[in-house]
Amino acid sequence: MLLEDYEVGKTCFKSVRHTDSDKIGDSLVRLEYSLNNISLWSSENPTLYTLSLSLNRPDGSPVEAFSFRIGFRLVEIKNRELQINGKPVMIKGVNRHEHDDRTGKTLTRESMIQDILLLKQFNFNAVRCCHYPDTPEWYELCDEYGIYLVDEANIESHDYYDQLCRDPRWSAAFSERVRRMVLRDRNHPSIILWSLGNESGYGPNHDAAAGWVRGCDPSRPLHYEGACREEWGQGINVHKSEWGARATDIYCPMYESVEDMVHFATEVEDHRPYIACEYSHAMGNSNGSLKDYWKAFEETHGLQGGFIWDWVDQGLLKKTEDGREYWAYGGDYGEPVHDFDFCINGMVWPDRTPHPAMWEIKKLTQPVTVELRSGSRQHHPPVLTVTNKQDFTSLEWLVAEWELLRDGKVDAIGNFPLPFLIPGNSALVPIPCGVNPGHKGEEIHLNLTIRSKAKTPWCESGHIVATEQIRLHGGFRPVKVLRHRKSEVEYDNEDLTFHKDSENIVFRSAETSITVSEKECTIMGMAFKGETVLKKGPDLHLWRAATDNDGIRDWEGQDQKPLGQWLAAGLNKLSLKEGRVYRDESPGHKVLTIDKTLIGTDPDKEIRCIQRISSLTDNGFILDTEVRLHEGLPSLPRVGLIMTSFPIFNDVSWFGKGPHENYIDRAESAFLREYEQKIADQFVPYILPQECGNHTDTRWLELKGKRKLRIEGDFPMEFSALYHSPSDLFEARHTTDLVKRDETWLSLDYLQRGLGTGSCGPQTRDEYTVSTGHYRFRIHLKIE
Secondary structure, X not given: OEEEEOOOOEEEEOOOOOOHHHEEOOOEEOOOOOOOOOOOOOOOOOOOEEEEEEEEOOOOOEEEEEEEEEOOOOEEEEOOEEEEXXXXXXXXXXXXXXXXXXXXXXXXXXXXXXXXXXXXXXXXXXXXXXXXXXXXXXXXXXXXXXXEEEEEOOOOOHXXXXXXXXXXXXXXXXHHHHHHHHHHHOOOOOEEEEEOOOOOOOOHHHHHHHHHHHHHOOOOOEEOHHHHEOOOOOOOEOOOOOOOOOOOOOEOOEOOOHHHHHHHHHXXXXXXXXXEEEEOOOOOOOOOOHHHHHHHXXXXXXXXXXEEOOOEOOOEEEEOOOOOEEEEOOOOOOOOXXXXXXXXXXXXXXXXXXXXXXXXXXXXXXXXXXXXXXXXXXXXXXXXXXXXXXOOOOOOOEEEEEEEEEOOEEEEEEEOOOOOOOOOOEEEEEOOOOOOOOOOOOOEEEEEEEEEOOOEOOEOOOOEEEEEEEEEEOOOOOOOOOOOOOOOOOOOHHHOEEEEOOOEEEEEOOOEEEEEEOOOOEEEEEEEOOEEEEEEEXXXXXXXXXXXXXXXXXXXXXXXXXXXXXXHHOOOOOEEXXXXXXXXXXXXXXXEEEEEEEEOOOOOOOEEEEEEEEEOOOOEEEEEEEEEEOOOOOOEOEEEEEEEEOOXXXXXXXEEEEOOOOXXXXXXXXXXXXXXXXXXXXXXXXXXXXXXXOEEEEEEEEEEEOOEEEEEEEXXXXXXXXXXXXXXXXXXXXXXXXXXXXXXXXEEEEXXXXXXXXXXXXXXXXXXXXXXXXXXXXXXXXXX
């Protein structure tokens, strides 16, 4: 037997021979050795050794020889923690099915490496192999690159959930599947937990399999979600001390709320850590409230992370009749029984392009954080707290840089020296630049970017590992709008005119006009120098193209989901109950008012919208909007405005959160600054088209092309700018169903509902919903 470390050219021992005293029975031999100066394996430092074994005849000639790579590490449950090498490691995990959009369950080595590189680059450290043992090469690669694994037996029995786990005729099958997995995979250091299967109830057959594993491999704890549930049925999880502990050493339920997680960790006396086997269902535009989960994980002893469901959208590549490619899902092959798009629930598309939510989990799980610590007195100015959140590694492999932003624009840049910090430690460092507050209300942010210093097996030199944005001064300030005064413009209020024809009222200044339909009580357009810029709106907007979490469109039983309630209330087809358009032409003050009442399916649940249009200068208007929503209506998709432009805009710029789409419950990774992008790039091609492209905390935005439309508000706006209408997105079932429009559809929200994870798990948290009631907001539209 020979043990070698090829990376450093070190031989740990060799020429070890067994004696008769090492024999166990007739065919087994057990050898135990104590080794000094061994490097331990972990996700951060996956040190491997090569173990060579040979079976020789008495004369020394070989009968059989083989070698394999092994790692040394210790996995224990102590102090209500899953400890690896004596450290409680936070599980930054995801569930992963083996999937390729062209070859199905047959994967190449290159595809597996691509998954591992993405996992490492987005700060994941663990994978649950759902719901079967994976191809052997996967484990070898996870050993090499450093990924913690939950190896899961191929046991699942939804339709006989309570029966098979208790039927003695199935006991051998349960144990055999677990036994084959353990015997095949037990030499892989990446495997830290054995899982007894998925969603197959809980009964004596699991206990029998668990007992065998505990006897064969006591070095790894057990994991089984079904043992956390009620005794019968796939019902609620049981928060009782040691419930199901015969079969699982981890309390590992699915899709509990943040409050339920915290309840188990703080109110239930149990020796086991809580590690969610599935949470944050990533179906479509999803993963809302990740920040709330991770706040609980990091602040509550006994909570230790979990595994997002899941890694990759399981769509299969298909072509339309005219040759355009799209990803197919349930029902696309004519099968009568299917789950529609319920397998489209990954953090990456089938081609491994990351969803926007990937940047959110990367930010929340980054290995280094920097926070502002306020000074206590005049002579103790604010400083930064740098924390090394790694388990086994210092910060020596990282470098950092800073940039100072004033109102979203870069004002200064420089290098940011990182302190030497051992794992788990923090240090105070000065702010790396002087901060002159500038003019009153100026927003000043410090951005920090932390990169790898050199190339690693999983990233290039300069790879971004962590980012931070720290507010140093100021905050949102409402737009200051200037009404007409002779000292400020070349003409006076007499230049503002109303013109009325048979159907419309046109409100004109010297160069800008707004047309309002008296019949529809709607703004029908906005023109500048005789050229129409806005085709329709701004008009009240309460609807959105439902996300999968709002409700699964082609499923039954969705009546109580938000989408079911919205459709029942008729929010997608509001009609005018009554309304009027009137003018106020008092001296020095001209206002055009639209006062209308809208209804959905119930004529008594009224929505009143009052819009007041008043002039700014020669190229803009103020629009004040007031909305009163009947208390009997459901929680809403949004409260805001929508407008449609003529085909004159190609680009959008804004000062707000970006660069990727973000929502009020998924915005930690989006930073405030000025951005400019193509409108065509705002569409996020979720396999089932749905609400997308939103940006929160927006101070101002501009649509650019032949003209420039600038919008500011007295509130931090949310917006999206797309070449598809909400109806286009809602009616489509694949991206190939969408036809790019020439117009731009601009949604401008006072507030939009968050995303949640309601397709399978908790709905959007209350603090991220849009309630009924009374809303008022103002925007300033300016055309150049």
